[in-house]
Amino acid sequence: MKRRVYGVETEFGINYHNPDAKPLTPEEVARYLFKPVVRWGRSSNVFIPNGARLYLDVGSHPEYATAECDNLLDLIAQDKAGEWIFSKLVAQAQQAMAEDGFHGRVFLLKNNTDSKGNSFGSHENYLIPRKTEYRRLTEILIPFLVTRQFLAGAGRVVPATEEQPAHFSFSQRADFVLDAVSSATTRSRPIINTRDEPHADASLHRRLHVIVGDSNMSETTQLLRFGSTEIILRMIEEGVIFGDKRIANPIRAIQELSHDMTGQTLIQLATGETISGLDLQEFFLEKAKSFIAKEGPHHEHVEPVLELWEKVLTAVRSEDYSSIETDIDWAIKHKLLVAYQEKHGLDWADPRIRQLDFTYHDIDPARGLFNVLQARGQATRVLTDSDIGHAMEHAPATTRAALRGRFVNETHARGEDINVDWVHMRANNKPIELVLVKDPFQTESEKMDRLIELLGEPDPDYQHPDWLRA
Numbered sequence: 154m155k156r157r158v159y160g161v162e163t164e165f166g167i168n169y170h171n172p173d174a175k176p177l178t179p180e181e182v183a184r185y186l187f188k189p190v191v192r193w194g195r196s197s198n199v200f201i202p203n204g205a206r207l208y209l210d211v212g213s214h215p216e217y218a219t220a221e222c223d224n225l226l227d228l229i230a231q232d233k234a235g236e237w238i239f240s241k242l243v244a245q246a247q248q249a250m251a252e253d254g255f256h257g258r259v260f261l262l263k264n265n266t267d268s269k270g271n272s273f274g275s276h277e278n279y280l281i282p283r284k285t286e287y288r289r290l291t292e293i294l295i296p297f298l299v300t301r302q303f304l305a306g307a308g309r310v311v312p313a314t315e316e317q318p319a320h321f322s323f324s325q326r327a328d329f330v331l332d333a334v335s336s337a338t339t340r341s342r343p344i345i346n347t348r349d350e351p352h353a354d355a356s357l358h359r360r361l362h363v364i365v366g367d368s369n370m371s372e373t374t375q376l377l378r379f380g381s382t383e384i385i386l387r388m389i390e391e392g393v394i395f396g397d398k399r400i401a402n403p404i405r406a407i408q409e410l411s412h413d414m415t416g417q418t419l420i421q422l423a424t425g426e427t428i429s430g431l432d433l434q435e436f437f438l439e440k441a442k443s444f445i446a447k448e449g450p451h452h453e454h455v456e457p458v459l460e461l462w463e464k465v466l467t468a469v470r471s472e473d474y475s476s477i478e479t480d481i482d483w484a485i486k487h488k489l490l491v492a493y494q495e496k497h498g499l500d501w502a503d504p505r506i507r508q509l510d511f512t513y514h515d516i517d518p519a520r521g522l523f524n525v526l527q528a529r530g531q532a533t534r535v536l537t538d539s540d541i542g543h544a545m546e547h548a549p550a551t552t553r554a555a556l557r558g559r560f561v562n563e564t565h566a567r568g569e570d571i572n573v574d575w576v577h578m579r580a581n582n583k584p585i586e587l588v589l590v591k592d593p594f595q596t597e598s599e600k601m602d603r604l605i606e607l608l609g610e611p612d613p614d615y616q617h618p619d620w621l622r623a
């Protein structure tokens with residue numbers, strides 16, 4: 154596929170610091186967070202004007218799933234827009250709680266594990282042709298994903314256990330992965346989830362669901378994460394021969410590699426061969442470079458992604474991270490934590506260091522440590538603030554999300570009761586069939602035009618609530 158549809162889902166962690174006698178549970182805090190959402194959309198599971206889905210599942214991990222994007226920068230902007238929307242919802246929740254006599258502080262964290270050892274995800278979705286042989290795809294993709302943590306891990310302070318002292322690891326998520334491929338997302342927590350829900354014409358397409366990734370704060374890291382994976386997918390689809398790189402025990406490998414910051418841990422392949430994690434990832438980079446040299450780049454971000462990919466592997470190999478300490482989440486975090494340790498004479502086991510790890514992921518623009526570093530120019534960007542503001546209010550223009558965005562805008566401006574999912578849109582009180590958009594690239598629909606005409610005049614005073622505006 155030269156033009157691909159992507160989407161990313163983020164589950165956020167909630168922290169509540171509670172000075173009151175009667176504590177609020179994370180579930181109760183989540184309910185405060187979603188009050189304005191329910192007021193606006195009559196549900197805690199809504200599609201918003203930028204085409205994204207915002208919802209509160211069982212438990213207390215609010216989720217934001219971006220609209221379908223066909224361009225990496227759109228994808229990153231749509232994902233960041235989710236952080237900005239939730240940060241407005243946090244401020245509103247904080248106020249509503251204070252009015253009810255609760256004086257704690259709410260923190261929404263875009264990370265993948267909490268202090269109690271729970272894990273929550275960041276799921277990537279890639280449109281792939283149905284004809285791609287799925288088994289071959291997973292056999293190539295899993296060794297790539299097991300070693301992708303060098304490129305896109307968000308870094309984690311790992312508390313001491315009986316076997317190991319406290320230390321820093323590449324990945325947030327690696328320790329919680331339990332399976333290579335599976336159709337369950339929570340129970341077995343696989344690298345690739347095989348549940349077959351294409352949200353598209355199933356005879357043509359499949360939606361590849363990668364659930365092993367860390368949530369990223371850094372825009373540059375996101376570019377490398379999604380961009381490198383997309384290049385590998387393209388190569389698989391073009392029939393590039395990778396040889397047999399299956400890892401004998403992918404779960405053990407992903408965990409061991411995460412904890413060795415040299416990248417030199419040896420892993421055993423199914424063929425019996427052993428190879429270091431770094432050499433395995435380097436193999437994919439070299440393959441990608443020669444493929445692109447031969448075929449040419451298929452979109453404008455291919456070359457920058459390859460350059461960044463090489464830069465990161467060189468840095469890991471030299472164990473000198475200075476060339477990537479503004480680009481890659483784990484390296485940005487590592488630099489920050491090491492500087493703090495040196496200044497205060499602390500080690501990895503100190504609870505203050507662990508706290509800083511969490512605070513790195515706080516989505517609050519003024520309080521979150523990543524956001525503070527970025528504002529000071531210590532994290533490189535691929536977007537501007539106005540790109541993100543735009544993505545809060547506008548769906549991507551080049552996928553069916555454009556139709557969904559238009560539908561949500563037009564119906565809310567008329568107070569219509571609606572029903573929406575990734576492929577369907579319906580105004581419940583209008584006697585017209587639902588609009589069905591199975592093609593993720595479709596941006597026009599006559600049926601939608603007719604439906605909107607039927608709706609009559611919009612309320613001239615209608616405005617989306619503040620949390621949906623930049």
Ligand SMILES: Nc1ncnc2c1ncn2[C@@H]1O[C@H](COP(=O)(O)OP(=O)(O)OP(=O)(O)O)[C@@H](O)[C@H]1O
Nearest residue numbers: 158160161218219220221278279280351352353360
């Ligand atoms: N055909 C498609 N190809 C690739 N990505 C898609 C396609 N259709 C939708 N997406 C993306 O897939 C994601 C779906 O998010 P959603 O949270 O609804 O996931 P799910 O896996 O269907 O369900 P759940 O999270 O409830 O288990 C969104 O980011 C969306 O943009």
Ligand SMILES: [Mg+2]
Nearest residue numbers: 162216218276
């Ligand atoms: Mg989801």
